[in-house]
């Protein structure tokens with residue numbers, strides 16, 4: 001972890017609040033010299049420069065000097081081809097996506113506890129649950145389609161609890177809102193677990209039949225009495241008790257979480273703390289009860305399933321398994337490195353050491369989405385060769401040597417995507433792409449050809465059929481069947497059957513010989529946020545989303561809308577009073593990494609000492625200049641949810 005002053009990169013920051021709309025890329029761009037400007041180029045010139053750079057770096061420094069950032073908004077087919085390009089053409093497993101910045105801890109935690117990284121239930125089950133817990137999730141804003149299922153559940157009589165330091169729009173729908181201090185979810189979950197055990201509400205039969213590690217877990221939670229946890233979390237003991245009893249006594253309970261849990265330096269431990277509660281009560285592996293990490297981007301689940309992650313081949317098959325590697329080597333006619341590649345976080349570190357020299361960035365905007373973005377930009381500047389393939393001219397594209405204009409997956413291409421309930425669905429080309437823009441897969445195959453691999457895919461279905469032939473979980477999903485059933489959930493190993501929509505039914509099957517794999521408790525420990533608040537940086541800043549905008553704002557733009565009010569730093573009324581600032585007044589916000597200015601908004605849903613900002617308007621206010629690159633050692637996800645800041649009123 002390196003800290004940079006960062007202030008210099010902010011010199012040109014826009015101070016006006018006029019809208020910024022990104023220009024759609026309609027033709028390739030190249031940079032004549034390292035410090036020269038980007039200029040228009042033909043496809044021939046751009047692709048030959050892109051391929052030439054990749055070849056040169058591989059020859060000089062070996063395959064592991066290359067890294068691929070793959071696009072979680074693009075199709076499964078495109079992610080399949082991108083990881084195949086990385087492994088077969090470039091010869092490395094260095095491929096990853098924005099999953100690293102959000103739900104990698106969910107995948108790691110679920111895999112360690114249950115053997116598979118997918119959410120365990122279907123959306124429909126939420127409509128028939130008795131209890132819905134939304135933990136660190138503002139689904140009303142960030143997952144509005146899923147939230148419709150939640151609202152149906154509530155209408156059908158479900159009770160809902162919300163656990164979020166802010167009283168969010170989601171919390172407004174809850175019967176009970178628990179507002180923990182940022183970064184205290186493990187004490188809270190452990191106190192819930194301890195209360196369930198002490199009240200005699202643990203599902204002893206399930207624990208005995210289906211799990212391991214209970215004794216160690218029980219010992220770990222024992223010190224977390226309601227009183228101790230109330231002191232650390234700030235949640236009243238009675239509210240913790242109420243959640244424990246509601247969860248343990250519900251017939252069907254859905255435990256849903258998102259980034260309030262994962263975007264911490266101990267995100268995987270946080271996830272394990274929640275999974276423990278399901279194992280304690282048997283709320284997993286049967287209809288209506290389950291664990292749902294609501295995935296972020298439309299196809300971030302599919303990107304991982306397709307192998308666009310450094311440790312798995314398509315179908316979530318482990319690279320370390322010799323039999324799996326052999327299967328893929330036969331299918332692809334190329335050797336696969338028998339070790340995990342670098343994840344996105346590792347790749348940024350490797351840029352700094354010089355080990356990573358060339359990056360092919362497809363549909364990601366890390367110059368604005370990475371924690372401590374000043375440092376991330378500096379690292380990307382050190383690359384010998386950066387190729388960006390996007391639909392807009394992003395801040396990241398502005399750093400590139402070659403910029404390739406792609407089509408938008410969601411309306412200009414054919415293929416499939418996979419949502420949080422593991423449902424694969426078709427997307428179709430509905431409009432013609434602008435200018436000379438080409439499909440992501442087409443560009444990848446052209447580059448592969450220039451690097452010696454002659455790939456011919458007739459259409460997206462041909463890519464999908466190749467994937468099906470090597471991923472047992474996808475084998476039964478032909479395009480025809482996807483159409484017929486309007487989407488199918490994995491696993492789907494047979495072309496004849498549709499499997500139940502929930503996972504891990506094995507945990508409820510009789511197993512007298514103890515042969516079936518068990519679910520594993522994680523005896524995790526509390527570890528407070530890395531960026532401590534003190535006299536100099538007395539406020540806790542947490543960052544997240546609003547309904548009206550999308551991620552770094554590239555796709556949602558900054559166009560004027562009655563819904564959208566641009567970036568603000570949100571404070572509670574007490575803090576605004578303490579600093580003597582009113583709505584709209586501009587303040588300077590500093591962390592140990594950088595400084596930005598933003599106007600103030602007052603949100604009574606916040607508590608004293610807690611501030612909130614989004615990442616949606618980085619050209620106005622570059623929030624990630626403030627955030628800390630403190631990463632979860634297991635998943636590599638940064639602590640976007642907890643920075644320490646100071647606020648000063650401008651004269």
Ligand SMILES: Nc1nc2c(c(=O)[nH]1)N[C@H]1C(S)=C(S)[C@@H](COP(=O)(O)OP(=O)(O)OC[C@H]3O[C@@H](n4cnc5c(=O)[nH]c(N)nc54)[C@H](O)[C@@H]3O)O[C@H]1N2
Nearest residue numbers: 136137138142182183258259260296544545547549550551
């Ligand atoms: N409108 C809109 N929708 C989106 C997106 C978007 O940009 N805009 N982005 C998409 C993406 S990529 C993702 S990953 C998802 C993210 O979806 P969410 O994770 O729901 O969104 P966030 O607002 O980042 O964070 C959720 C909540 O975590 C809370 N939180 C912060 N710290 C803590 C903590 O320590 N403990 C607990 N329990 N909670 C905490 C915050 O107050 C916030 O309300 O949204 C997706 N959907």
Ligand SMILES: Nc1nc2c(c(=O)[nH]1)N[C@H]1C(S)=C(S)[C@@H](COP(=O)(O)OP(=O)(O)OC[C@H]3O[C@@H](n4cnc5c(=O)[nH]c(N)nc54)[C@H](O)[C@@H]3O)O[C@H]1N2
Nearest residue numbers: 073098102363364365366369389390406408409543551552
């Ligand atoms: N402070 C703070 N920072 C955060 C977070 C936070 O909560 N707080 N959350 C993190 C999370 S969860 C995420 S997921 C990341 C998101 O980080 P990014 O993925 O880097 O950000 P996006 O703005 O979603 O950028 C998506 C890019 O994909 C391009 N694109 C869209 N469709 C296509 C396509 O079909 N083909 C191609 N080639 N390109 C396409 C868009 O034009 C855009 O440039 O941000 C992270 N950063």
Ligand SMILES: [Mo]
Nearest residue numbers: 101102296297
């Ligand atoms: Mo995300």
